[in-house]
Amino acid sequence: MSIIDAPAAARPGTLGDSVLRPDGTAKVQGSFEFSSDLSAEGCVWGATLRSPHPYARIRSIDVSGAWKVPGVLAVITADDVPGERTYGLIVPDQPVFAADIVRYVGEPIAAVAGDDPEVCRRAVDAIRVDYEVLEPLLDAEAALDPNTPAIHPDGNVIASQPVVHGDPEATADVVVEGTYEVGMQDQAFLGLEAALAIPDPGGRSLEVYVATQWMHEDRRQMADCLGLDPESVRLVLGGVGGAFGAREDISLQIHTSLLALRLGRPVRMAYDRAESFLGHVHRHPAQIWMRHHATADGELVKVESRMVFDGGAYASTSSAVLLNAVTQAPGPYRCPNAVIEGHAVRTNHLPCGAMRGFGVVQICFAHESQMDKLADACGVDPWELRLRNAMRTGDTTITGQVVQNVAPVEECLRETAALPLPDEPVGGRPRSDGLVDVMKVPGGAGRTTDAADVVRGIGWGVSIKNLMYSAGFDDYATARCRLGAGVAMLKFATVEVGQGFVTLAGQIARSILGVDDVVLGRIDTQIGSAGSTSASRQTWMSGGAVASACRAVRDRLFLHVAEQHGVDPENLVIDGTDIRDETTGWRIAVADASAGIDIDETVVYRHQDTEPLDENGQGDCHVGFVFVAHRAVVDVDPELGLVKVVQIATAQDVGRALNPLSITGQIEGGIAQGLGLAVMEEIIQTDGVIRNGNFTDYLLPTFLDMPDVVATLIEQPDPMAPLGAKGVGEPPTISSTPAIVAAIRDALRQVDGVGRALDRVPVRPADICLPARASSPPAAG
Amino acid sequence: MSDQFTLRVNGADHDVRDSWLGESLLEVLRNRIGLLGSKGACEQGECGSCSVVVDGELVCSCLVMAASAIGQSITTVEGIAPDGAPSDVQRAFVDAGAVQCGFCTPGLIVAVHSLLESDGEPSDTEVREALAGNLCRCTGYGRILEAVERVVVERRR
Numbered sequence: 001m002s003i004i005d006a007p008a009a010a011r012p013g014t015l016g017d018s019v020l021r022p023d024g025t026a027k028v029q030g031s032f033e034f035s036s037d038l039s040a041e042g043c044v045w046g047a048t049l050r051s052p053h054p055y056a057r058i059r060s061i062d063v064s065g066a067w068k069v070p071g072v073l074a075v076i077t078a079d080d081v082p083g084e085r086t087y088g089l090i091v092p093d094q095p096v097f098a099a100d101i102v103r104y105v106g107e108p109i110a111a112v113a114g115d116d117p118e119v120c121r122r123a124v125d126a127i128r129v130d131y132e133v134l135e136p137l138l139d140a141e142a143a144l145d146p147n148t149p150a151i152h153p154d155g156n157v158i159a160s161q162p163v164v165h166g167d168p169e170a171t172a173d174v175v176v177e178g179t180y181e182v183g184m185q186d187q188a189f190l191g192l193e194a195a196l197a198i199p200d201p202g203g204r205s206l207e208v209y210v211a212t213q214w215m216h217e218d219r220r221q222m223a224d225c226l227g228l229d230p231e232s233v234r235l236v237l238g239g240v241g242g243a244f245g246a247r248e249d250i251s252l253q254i255h256t257s258l259l260a261l262r263l264g265r266p267v268r269m270a271y272d273r274a275e276s277f278l279g280h281v282h283r284h285p286a287q288i289w290m291r292h293h294a295t296a297d298g299e300l301v302k303v304e305s306r307m308v309f310d311g312g313a314y315a316s317t318s319s320a321v322l323l324n325a326v327t328q329a330p331g332p333y334r335c336p337n338a339v340i341e342g343h344a345v346r347t348n349h350l351p352c353g354a355m356r357g358f359g360v361v362q363i364c365f366a367h368e369s370q371m372d373k374l375a376d377a378c379g380v381d382p383w384e385l386r387l388r389n390a391m392r393t394g395d396t397t398i399t400g401q402v403v404q405n406v407a408p409v410e411e412c413l414r415e416t417a418a419l420p421l422p423d424e425p426v427g428g429r430p431r432s433d434g435l436v437d438v439m440k441v442p443g444g445a446g447r448t449t450d451a452a453d454v455v456r457g458i459g460w461g462v463s464i465k466n467l468m469y470s471a472g473f474d475d476y477a478t479a480r481c482r483l484g485a486g487v488a489m490l491k492f493a494t495v496e497v498g499q500g501f502v503t504l505a506g507q508i509a510r511s512i513l514g515v516d517d518v519v520l521g522r523i524d525t526q527i528g529s530a531g532s533t534s535a536s537r538q539t540w541m542s543g544g545a546v547a548s549a550c551r552a553v554r555d556r557l558f559l560h561v562a563e564q565h566g567v568d569p570e571n572l573v574i575d576g577t578d579i580r581d582e583t584t585g586w587r588i589a590v591a592d593a594s595a596g597i598d599i600d601e602t603v604v605y606r607h608q609d610t611e612p613l614d615e616n617g618q619g620d621c622h623v624g625f626v627f628v629a630h631r632a633v634v635d636v637d638p639e640l641g642l643v644k645v646v647q648i649a650t651a652q653d654v655g656r657a658l659n660p661l662s663i664t665g666q667i668e669g670g671i672a673q674g675l676g677l678a679v680m681e682e683i684i685q686t687d688g689v690i691r692n693g694n695f696t697d698y699l700l701p702t703f704l705d706m707p708d709v710v711a712t713l714i715e716q717p718d719p720m721a722p723l724g725a726k727g728v729g730e731p732p733t734i735s736s737t738p739a740i741v742a743a744i745r746d747a748l749r750q751v752d753g754v755g756r757a758l759d760r761v762p763v764r765p766a767d768i769c770l771p772a773r774a775s776s777p778p779a780a781g
Numbered sequence: 782m783s784d785q786f787t788l789r790v791n792g793a794d795h796d797v798r799d800s801w802l803g804e805s806l807l808e809v810l811r812n813r814i815g816l817l818g819s820k821g822a823c824e825q826g827e828c829g830s831c832s833v834v835v836d837g838e839l840v841c842s843c844l845v846m847a848a849s850a851i852g853q854s855i856t857t858v859e860g861i862a863p864d865g866a867p868s869d870v871q872r873a874f875v876d877a878g879a880v881q882c883g884f885c886t887p888g889l890i891v892a893v894h895s896l897l898e899s900d901g902e903p904s905d906t907e908v909r910e911a912l913a914g915n916l917c918r919c920t921g922y923g924r925i926l927e928a929v930e931r932v933v934v935e936r937r938r
Contacts, residue, residue, distance in 0.1 A: 024875035025867055027883030028890055030818020030858035034883075037817040118801075190822045190830060190918050191884040241822075241884030242918050273823045439906045498882025498919050661878040661924075668921030669881065695827035695916070703909040706922045 011576055014511040015723065018661035021503050022520070023496075035211035035238025036194035040266035043196070044073055046259045047120035047269070048252070049110040049127050050278060051102035054348035054688025055136035055151060058100055058109070058129060065126030066112055071119035074262045075127070077110045081258065083227030087250055089217065089353070093154050094314040096225050096254050102131070103151060103313035104350055105689050106278025113259040113267050136348035136688045140287065140310040143345035151313075151346060158311045158344040159319035161326045163617030165398040166337035170293065172301035176373040177291035180366040181760040183682035184310075185283035185673075187355050188700055191241010193251045193279055194270040197260035205232035208257055211240040213247040215493045216529035225254045226261065233257070237523040243497035244673070245354030246280040248534055249316050277693030281316045281353030282683060284309040284344070286325070286362040292370045293337075298378040298385045302337035303330045303370075303398070307363065309344040309352070316353030318344035323471055324359030326617060327399050331367040332409045332464035332627050333389035338398035340617065348688045354534055356673060357465070357734045364463045365761055368738035372459070372745070382460050382742070387413050391464065391627075400618045405625050405726075406716040408653050412629035413462065415651035419710045421458075422633055422647040427451035442635055442642035444704055449637040455750050456646070459742025461630045461735030466622040467727050468537040471612045475537070475623075478528030479545035480521075480602040481509065481553045486591030488513050488550070491521035494530035494542040499729060500662040501538050505546050507658060508723070512550035513557075514574040514590040528604060536626065536727025539658065544722030545605035552601035561593050605722065624720055627653040628731035630671075632739035633707075636747040641765025643679050645707040645740055652731055656717040656724035663728050668709050670732025672701045677733075678740035680705070682762050737761060744768065786851050790814060791860025800847060806840075807831040809847035810857060818858040818887045822916075829915030832888035832895075833857045839895040841914075858887035861894055869932050870894055877928035881919035889915050893929055901936060903929075 010016035026032040063075045078085060078099035085099070086092045098107050112123040142148050143156040150156050195210040205228065212218050215235045223230040240247070252269045260267040271279050286309045293302040307325060311318035326342035355361075375385040390409035396402050428440020428451070436451045443449045469475040480491040488509040496502045506518040521527075530542045554574065561579055562569035571583045580587040613619045631649040636642070648671050657663055673681075680699040684691040692698045717724030741758050748768065749755035758767055785798050788809070795814045810816045810833070819842055820830040826841040833842045834856040862868040867875070870893045880886050889912065896903060896911040903911065908929050909922075917925065 018878070020875055020878075021880060023883070024880050025871070027880045027886050028867060028871035028874045029862075030887040030890075032883055033817075034820070036820075188918055189882070189884075190820070190828060190916065191882060192822060240882060241820075242882040244918070273825070437906055439910055445910075500881070665878050665881055665920055665924055668923040669919045670921070672921035673918075694825060695823040696825050700916050700918065701921075702913040702916065703922050703926075704913045709921065709923055 013507065013516060015507045015658050017507065019503050019507050019659055021500060022506065023502060033239050034191050034241050035209060036192060036270050038196040038209050038238055039268060040196060040198055043266040043268055044113050044115060045117050045120050046111055046113045046256055046267045047117065047124050048108050048255060049124045051098065051105060051107040051109060053102055053131055053133050054105050055134040056102050056131040057134060058098060058102065059132055060130045061110065062128040063110060065128060066123040069119060069123040069126055071115035072112060072123045074113040074259050075110060075123065076258055076262060081225055084224040087221040087225055087254065088315055089249055089317050090319055091315050093152065104348055106350065108255065111255045111259055113263055138347055138349060138688055140308045140345050140347055143347050144308065144343055151348060156346045158315045158346055159322050161322055161342045161613065161617060163326050163338055163340035163398055165400060165618065168337065168339045170302045170337040172293040173296040174294045174374065174377050175291060176370060176377050178370060178373060178759055179287065179289045180369055182286045182362045182365055183762055184285045184352065185355060185677050185681050186277060186683055186698060187244035187246035188698065189242030189244055189246060192271050192273065192276050194238065195252050195256040196238065196266060196268040197256040198266045199260045199264055203261050203264050204228065206257060206260055207234045207236060208253060209236045209238040210253055211238050211247060213243050213495050213497060213534055214532035215495060215525050217532065218250065218253055219525055221250050222253050222257055226257055235525045237495055240495065240497045243533065244356045245358065245534060248354040248532055249281050251279045273695060274693050277690060281351045283355035284311060284318065284321055284352040284362065288363060288366040290366050290370050292374050294374055294378065296378060298374060298380045298388055300330065300333055300335045300389050303335050304339045305329045306341045310347050310349055311344045312347060312349040312351035314351045316351055318352065321359035324466060325363040327397065327621060328360055328464050328466065329363050329367060330398060331364060332391045332462050334391055334395050335398060349685055350683065350690065356670065357730050358535065360463065360465050361677065361734050361737065364734045365738045368461045368735060368742065369759065372742050383413060383417060386460060386462050399613060399621055401620045401622060403625060405720055406653065406655065406718045407625065407627060408714045408716055409462065409627050411714045412627055412651045412653055415712050415714060416629040416631050416649050419649040419712060422708065424646060426456045426635060427454040439704055442637040442644040443640060448640055449642055453637055453639055454635045455638060455747040456633065456635050457743040457745065457747025459632045459739045459746050461737065461739030461742065463628055463731060463735035465536065465626050465730050465734055467540060467626055468535055468607055468623040470610050470623065471621045472610055475531055475541065476604050476606045477530040477541040477545040478602065478604050479542060479549045480527055481549035482598065482600040483513060483553045483557060483594050484598040485595050486515055487517040487519060488515045489519045489521060490546060491527050492530050492542055492546065493523060493525055493527055494538055495533040496523060497533050499533065499666065500659065501542060503662060504539060504543060504658060508543060508546045509550050512547060512574065513554055514577045514579065516577060536730045539725050539727050540721050541605060541607065543725065545603055547722055548603040548605050549601050552603055553599045556599045557594060560597060561588065626726045626731055628735060630736045630739035632743040634740060634743040634747060636744055636768065638748055638751045639769055641769030643744055645675055647708050647710065648736055649710045650732065651712045651714055652728065653714045653726060654728050655721050655726035657713050657715055658723060658725045663713060664711065666728045667711050667732045670729065671709055671736045672706055674733045674736030675705065675740060676701050677761055678737045679762055786848060788847065788850055788855060790816065790855045791857060791863065797847065802848060804847050805843050806845040806847045806850055807842040810842060816857050816859050820884055820887060822884065829892060830885050830888040832891045832915065834891060834895055839892055858890050861890060869935060873928040873931045877931055878924040879920060879928040885915060885917040889925060897932060902933060
C-alpha cells in the first residue's frame with residue numbers, strides 16, 4: 001500500500017516513520033507473556049458458577065457439594081464480598097455475585113478455587129442453586145413502558161437523551177424514512193480473559209496481573225468491592241490479546257482477587273471461549289427510526305430519529321453509548337434542524353457496553369442508509385449527495401457545538417473516489433487453467449454459486465466519530481519521562497492492547513528529546529492514570545502526556561546546557577540527535593549533554609473541557625471529531641443470498657500520520673470488524689439464552705472473507721491535537737458496514753430494479769434471496 | 782490417569798507426568814511441558830491459535846490428544862527457529878506490520894512455515910485458503926498477506 005512506502009522525511013524511529021513494534025520479536029517467537037500465560041509459585045485456579053436463566057429469583061444456594069470435591073480450597077458467594085457488593089463503570093448496579101436475583105444467562109453466582117481447572121469445574125457443577133424462574137424482559141420497547149415491572153431497583157430505563165436543535169417543525173420537499181436494526185456484535189478478541197492475583201502477606205493488599213483496558217478504573221472498582229484502599233490494589237498489565245471495548249468493564253478481576261485474599265495464595269482465573277461470550281459486555285443491539293427532510297436537490301434540512309438501545313441486564317456504559325448516537329445522528333453532514341429521542345434500556349439480555357465505534361456504529365448504519373434513500377428520492381448520485389452536505393470546520397453540530405477540528409469530509413469523499421476500482425472481473429478472475437476460481441465467488445469453496453449469476457454493486461459510507469471522553473468527564477492521562485546519559489525512560493499506565501502505543505511512545509521521545517534509546521517502564525498503577533485505551537483517545541491523550549513530559553525534560557536539559565556552555569536556553573532546539581543553538585549554529589549531542597544528569601518529570605495532560613448536554617441535548621459535549629469515507633465493492637449471488645466483498649476503498653482523516661504502518665493495521669483491522677457486522681457477526685439469543693457462544697457458530701471474517709483494502713490518509717494536522725494527530729482506531733469499523741450493505745443493495749437493484757431494503761445488519765442470506773418480509777418493505781424507489 | 786509418557790517436541794524428549802488420558806496436546810504443551818507459545822482461544826479448532834506441526838502435518842493442538850502424539854515429531858512456534866534468532870517468516874511478520882496484539886501470531890507463524898514448505902510459490906488464493914483456519918481479530922489480514930509475500934520473494938532469490 002502506497003501510504004506505507006511513502007518516503008519518510010523523518011529520522012528513523014521518530015514521528016512519521018513506520019517504526020516497528022518493540023514487542024514484535026517476542027510476539028512472533030511465542031515468548032511474549034499474555035495474561036493467560038502467567039503463573040506464580042503456589043498458584044491455584046479459580047472458576048465461576050453462572051446463571052442458566054435470564055431472570056430468576058435465587059431461593060437458596062447450597063455450596064456443600066463443592067466442598068466435597070477433592071482439591072477444592074475455597075468457595076465464595078455474595079456473602080463473602082467484604083466491600084461494596086455491586087460495581088459498574090458509570091453506576092454501580094452490577095452485583096459481584098448475584099445474591100437474590102439473576103438477570104442474565106451467565107451472571108456470576110459463586111466462585112471456587114482448587115488445585116487445577118478440572119477440580120474447579122467439578123466443584124462449580126456441585127453447587128446447587130434453587131431458582132424460582134421468572135418471566136424475562138426481552139423486548140427493549142416493552143422496557144420503556146412504565147407499566148412493565150422493573151427488573152432492577154434502578155428501573156428499566158438506563159438513560160434517555162433528547163436532542164432538539166433549530167426548528168423542530170421544519171420540513172422540506174423530500175422526506176424519506178426508515179427503521180433500522182443492528183444485531184448484537186461480539187468483540188471476539190483472541191486472547192481470552194485471564195488474571196493472576198498475588199496477595200501480600202497479611203492479606204490486606206495484593207498485586208493483580210490482568211488484561212484490561214483501563215487500569216486505574218479497574219483498581220477503583222476492585223478496591224471498592226474488596227473493601228481496600230485503592231493503594232492496596234496494585235495492578236500490572238498482563239499481556240493483552242486484543243480488546244475492542246470488551247475489557248473496559250470488570251470481568252474476572254474481583255473474583256480472582258477475592259479468592260486470592262481468602263486463601264492467602266496466588267490464584268489465576270482464565271475464561272474459555274464460551275465463558276468469554278458471557279463474561280464481557282457486547283455491542284448494543286439497536287432499533288433506530290429515522291426521517292430525513294431535504295430540499296429537492298438533496299440539501300439536508302432536518303433529521304428526526306427515535307432510537308432504542310438494548311443495554312441488557314446492567315448499565316455498563318450504555319448512557320455514554322447513547323450519548324454518542326444521539327449527538328451524531330445526522331452523521332458527518334450539516335443539518336440545521338434535528339429532533340432526536342434516544343433511550344438505552346435494561347432487559348434480561350446479555351449486558352452491553354463498549355465496542356469499537358461505541359454507539360456511532362449503530363447510528364451510522366441508519367444515517368447512511370437514509371442518505372442512500374435520500375439520494376434515490378432526489379435523483380442524485382449517493383456520493384454527490386454526501387458531498388453536498390459534507391461537514392466542514394466551523395459548522396455547527398445538532399448539539400450546537402461548533403466543529404473546531406480539521407473536518408476534511410469532502411477530501412475523504414474525493415480521495416476515496418479517486419482510488420482505483422478493483423481490476424478483478426465480476427465473479428473473480430478465472431484461474432490459469434480457465435476454470436472459475438471458486439474462492440473468488442460468493443460462497444467460496446461450497447461451489448454453489450454459478451459465476452454467471454453474480455452481480456456487482458458499489459456502495460458508500462461516511463462517518464463522524466467523537467474522540468476521547470465527553471460530557472464533562474474529567475479525562476486525563478499521566479506520563480513520566482526520565483533522561484540520563486542519552487537514554488529516555490518512559491513510564492505510563494497506558495494499556496497496550498495491540499494498537500501500538502508502545503511503539504508511538506518511543507517515537508515521541510525520540511522526536512522531542514533527540515535520543516535514540518528509549519526504555520519503557522512496566523505498565524502498572526505505580527503512576528497516575530492514563531485513562532482508558534478506548535474512544536480512539538490514547539494517541540491524543542497519552543501521546544499528549546508523553547509529549548508534555550518529554551518537553552518538560554527537554555526544557556530542563558536546555559537550561560542545564562545553557563548553564564554549562566554559556567548559551568541562551570531560549571535559542572536551543574533539538575536537531576536530530578543534537579541540541580543546536582539557532583543563532584550561532586553551535587551544537588552538542590544530546591547523548592553528551594545528558595551524560596551524568598538525571599532529569600525526571602511527570603506530567604498530567606488534559607484535553608479541553610466539555611460540558612454535559614442540557615435538557616434539549618444542547619452543549620459542547622465532545623472534545624473533537626474524526627472523519628472517514630468508505631467505498632465498498634461487492635459481488636452478490638442474488639439467488640443464494642451470498643456475498644463476497646471484493647474491495648474496500650477508504651480515505652481517512654488522521655490529522656498527522658505518526659506511524660503509517662501502524663495506521664494501516666488499524667484501518668485494515670477495523671474494516672474487517674465492520675465487514676463482520678455487515679454480513680456475518682451476530683450473537684443470537686433465544687428467550688434470553690445465547691445460542692452461538694463459540695467460534696464454530698459465531699462467524700468471524702477469515703483470510704478468505706477479507707477483501708483488498710486500498711487506503712489513503714488525509715493528512716491535515718489538527719491544531720487542537722497535541723501532536724496534530726487524531727485517533728485512528730474506530731473510524732474504519734464504523735462506515736465500512738453501511739458501505740458494504742449499500743453495495744449489496746446496489747447489486748440487487750440491478751437484478752430486479754426494486755432491490756431489498758436490507759434495513760438490518762448483519763445482512764443474512766434470506767434477507768437477500770427471499771421476497772422481502774412484511775417488516776422490510778422494498779426500498780422506496 | 783495415564784502412566785508417564787514421552788513427547789518429542791522441537792527435537793527434544795519431554796517426560797509428561799500426571800496427564801489424564803484425554804488431555805489435549807495444547808494443554809500438555811502449555812501446562813505440563815511449559816511451552817507457552819502455542820495459544821488457546823476457541824477449544825474447537827476454529828481459530829488456529831494453537832497450530833503446531835505433528836509429523837509434518839499442520840494440526841490444531843487443541844483437537845489432538847497428547848497421548849496420540851507419542852512417538853511423533855512435534856514442532857511448536859518455539860522450535861521454528863531453534864537457535865533463538867527469528868526465522869525469515871518471523872522477521873517478515875515484524876517488518877510488514879503483521880503483528881498487533883500478537884495472540885494469533887504464533888499459530889500463524891507455524892501455519893505459514895508449513896504452507897511455504899509444501900508450496901514455495903502459492904497464489905494469493907492459495908495463501909488465503911491455507912491460512913483461513915487461522916483467525917486474526919486485529920489486523921484484517923492485509924499485513925500478514927504482505928509478510929507471506931515478502932518471504933516468497935526473498936526465498937526465490
